[in-house]
Amino acid sequence: MDREQILAKIEEFKGREEKFLPEPICEEILASYNIPTPPARLARESKEAVEFAKEIGFPVVLKVVSPQIIHKSDAGGVMVGIKNKKEVEKAFDKILENAKRYNSRAKIEGIYVQKMAPPAREVIIGAVKDGQFGQVVMFGLGGIFVEVLKDVVFRVAPIDKREAREMIDEIKGLPILKGIRGEEPIDFDSLSEAISNVSKLVIDFPQIGQFDANPVCVYPERLYAVDARIILE
Amino acid sequence: MQIDLEKKHSELKCFFEPNGVAVIGASRNPEKLGYQVVKNLIDGGSFSLPHLKGFSGKVFPINPKADEILGLRCYPSVKEVPEEVDLAIICVPAKLVPRAVQDCAEKGVKGINIISAGFGEAGEEGRKLQDEFLRIAKKAGIRIVGPNCLGTLYAPNHLNASFGGFLPLTGEVAFISQSGALMDSVIDWAVKENYGFTAMISYGNKCDLDAPDFVAWAANDPYTKAITLYIEGFNDGRYFLEVAKKVSPIKPIIAFKAGKTAAGTKAVGSHTGSLAGSYQVYKGAFRQSGVIMADTLTQMFDLAKALAHQPPAKGNRVAIVTNGGGNGVMCADFCEELGIELPSPPKELIEKIDKTGKMHPAWSRENPLDIVGDAGPERYKVALEAIMSSDVYDGVIVIQTLQTTTRPVEDAKIVVEMHKKYKKPVVAAFVGGVVTEPSAKYLEENGIPNYNDMDRAAKAMWALIEYGKISSKRR
Numbered sequence: 137m138d139r140e141q142i143l144a145k146i147e148e149f150k151g152r153e154e155k156f157l158p159e160p161i162c163e164e165i166l167a168s169y170n171i172p173t174p175p176a177r178l179a180r181e182s183k184e185a186v187e188f189a190k191e192i193g194f195p196v197v198l199k200v201v202s203p204q205i206i207h208k209s210d211a212g213g214v215m216v217g218i219k220n221k222k223e224v225e226k227a228f229d230k231i232l233e234n235a236k237r238y239n240s241r242a243k244i245e246g247i248y249v250q251k252m253a254p255p256a257r258e259v260i261i262g263a264v265k266d267g268q269f270g271q272v273v274m275f276g277l278g279g280i281f282v283e284v285l286k287d288v289v290f291r292v293a294p295i296d297k298r299e300a301r302e303m304i305d306e307i308k309g310l311p312i313l314k315g316i317r318g319e320e321p322i323d324f325d326s327l328s329e330a331i332s333n334v335s336k337l338v339i340d341f342p343q344i345g346q347f348d349a350n351p352v353c354v355y356p357e358r359l360y361a362v363d364a365r366i367i368l369e
Numbered sequence: 370m371q372i373d374l375e376k377k378h379s380e381l382k383c384f385f386e387p388n389g390v391a392v393i394g395a396s397r398n399p400e401k402l403g404y405q406v407v408k409n410l411i412d413g414g415s416f417s418l419p420h421l422k423g424f425s426g427k428v429f430p431i432n433p434k435a436d437e438i439l440g441l442r443c444y445p446s447v448k449e450v451p452e453e454v455d456l457a458i459i460c461v462p463a464k465l466v467p468r469a470v471q472d473c474a475e476k477g478v479k480g481i482n483i484i485s486a487g488f489g490e491a492g493e494e495g496r497k498l499q500d501e502f503l504r505i506a507k508k509a510g511i512r513i514v515g516p517n518c519l520g521t522l523y524a525p526n527h528l529n530a531s532f533g534g535f536l537p538l539t540g541e542v543a544f545i546s547q548s549g550a551l552m553d554s555v556i557d558w559a560v561k562e563n564y565g566f567t568a569m570i571s572y573g574n575k576c577d578l579d580a581p582d583f584v585a586w587a588a589n590d591p592y593t594k595a596i597t598l599y600i601e602g603f604n605d606g607r608y609f610l611e612v613a614k615k616v617s618p619i620k621p622i623i624a625f626k627a628g629k630t631a632a633g634t635k636a637v638g639s640h641t642g643s644l645a646g647s648y649q650v651y652k653g654a655f656r657q658s659g660v661i662m663a664d665t666l667t668q669m670f671d672l673a674k675a676l677a678h679q680p681p682a683k684g685n686r687v688a689i690v691t692n693g694g695g696n697g698v699m700c701a702d703f704c705e706e707l708g709i710e711l712p713s714p715p716k717e718l719i720e721k722i723d724k725t726g727k728m729h730p731a732w733s734r735e736n737p738l739d740i741v742g743d744a745g746p747e748r749y750k751v752a753l754e755a756i757m758s759s760d761v762y763d764g765v766i767v768i769q770t771l772q773t774t775t776r777p778v779e780d781a782k783i784v785v786e787m788h789k790k791y792k793k794p795v796v797a798a799f800v801g802g803v804v805t806e807p808s809a810k811y812l813e814e815n816g817i818p819n820y821n822d823m824d825r826a827a828k829a830m831w832a833l834i835e836y837g838k839i840s841s842k843r844r
Binding site: 266267268269270272288289290291292295299302303306 | 602603605607653654
């Protein structure tokens with residue numbers, strides 16, 4: 137997506153009651169900021185989901201896409217580790233059922249079929265608007281760590297790659313990223329670049345009120361933003 | 370954002386080195402604020418203390434109903450003062466302030482301390498008055514401190530342009546405080562502790578000048594060597610960030626941020642939103658701009674003392690020299706917590722010390738360098754000389770406990786002498802009370818920061834290491 141296209145999407149969703157962009161759009165935006173996301177496609181029906189899963193390659197993750205459901209997991213709208221055609225069909229129906237039960241008025245745009253990222257060290261890259269400093273970017277260990285340990289660091293956006301690297305070096309969980317017990321270090325270079333790029337994204341589009349890429353799966357030679365959320369102001 | 374520090378300095382000079390000061394709302398009644406302010410200007414304070422001296426420049430009380438206040442000729446309006454007036458202090462009731470500012474504009478006043486309260490903090494009516502005088506000031510190019518503030522003090526020229534109790538001792542630390550009441554207590558405490566300041570600034574409602582403006586001014590103040598800040602919030606966080614980025618490599622900035630638990634960003638819906646408490650964001654912004662963050666107010670002044678007087682450390686390898694084992698171990702623990710490395714002395718260094726024949730045979734030969742309880746000044750000298758001339762260490766913490774053979778002042782003299790000779794960062798922990806005090810005083814008078822606790826000494830060394838990293842970013 138180029139600048140104009142992103143702006144058009146923001147305009148389209150700004151007027152809606154639920155001011156967040158659907159995951160497939162968030163991931164397209166990330167891609168245009170050089171933040172890789174796993175291969176994925178939006179399926180409208182079960183048959184299509186099976187087709188996409190085969191095309192992408194198993195295992196896959198299925199996620200509900202609905203403007204009324206921001207917390208997908210809470211709605212039972214995420215199924216992981218799906219290994220074959222049968223499981224896709226089953227998960228597809230189950231997610232629709234869960235979503236309806238969670239919010240009977242939820243309009244389901246489809247089911248997102250995403251390549252399941254291999255096990256990884258998970259981090260969070262976020263951004264928010266602060267009352268005193270404006271757009272600030274956040275980095276920390278993701279998954280359960282972000283909720284329990286709150287091991288996160290902030291910077292006022294935008295920041296360059298060097299400043300992003302300083303953020304990474306500041307978290308208490310740094311040894312996890314460096315690798316413990318013979319584990320290889322993660323790709324610090326790509327991660328620094330991703331943090332810096334998120335900080336640029338929120339400056340380029342001040343309409344963004346909150347941003348989460350959580351988790352971002354980081355590996356020794358690459359990273360994937362597995363889930364993303366953009367909430368408009 | 371382009372920030373011209375020199376321009377800022379000359380723009381704010383009127384608050385610290387004014388040619389002529391007028392007090393609008395001066396009073397003959399000792400109970401009134403308008404009397405205290407005049408007295409502060411001419412005597413340095415409202416209390417009688419030996420260090421106090423009055424402002425040497427001209428002071429003009431303004432009061433249409435009086436001929437004379439505290440022996441000074443009174444003028445009915447600032448416009449009628451026949452000489453130059455750079456700075457005005459306004460302490461009339463809120464509703465009369467716009468008129469007073471108008472008079473200042475006509476007179477050509479450059480800066481005003483508005484002490485009066487009842488503006489932005491006092492609802493709609495007050496806000497209107499504030500907007501009104503601000504418009505007049507902006508048009509005339511007048512800069513404003515306050516309203517609802519204590520004012521400004523500048524010890525190097527004995528200027529107490531505030532209703533604060535009295536001037537501090539002259540030192541090398543500037544204190545910029547969002548709280549006026551806090552500043553008053555700090556002055557009182559600091560005089561007792563022999564802790565000096567350059568400028569002390571209470572800026573109240575910050576309707577015009579805010580903390581970053583004073584930081585920018587302090588960057589070019591020849592007397593200020595470290596800048597301390599008590600902060601609750603800024604008008605414009607990004608302006609602070611830009612100023613601090615520019616100033617921090619030139620002069621150390623140490624900040625204490627109050628309001629740790631206050632919810633700054635009330636964003637929900639995202640993880641980031643729920644984690645973005647204002648304190649966390651401040652922490653990041655301070656890191657980013659080279660501001661050293663203190664956990665407590667006492668710590669802020671502890672660190673400022675070290676940073677104002679000691680050179681920054683080039684690295685984080687530190688030696689501890691001690692005549693007491695317990696304090697050495699404690700200090701080592703605190704250093705480790707702070708990420709300070711304590712490398713073992715290399716063989717050559719141990720040999721060098723042993724060869725002098727002056728060390729106790731049982732000295733530790735390890736870091737901490739325990740030079741044994743009966744150590745006298747000579748042993749401190751041997752140890753310090755060896756450490757300071759070695760490339761292995763970037764700084765030294767010198768501990769002295771009081772034992773029967775200890776000679777505190779002589780030990781202190783050795784520390785000062787060695788620091789002068791080698792210029793390596795030194796922090797002292799001469800711990801004790803009545804007997805140790807003269808040595809502690811000697812150390813501090815000679816630029817060696819002394820602390821009565823191991824954690825405080827370790828933290829001060831940490832600050833010198835941090836500032837070594839910050840100042841190396843100087844462009």
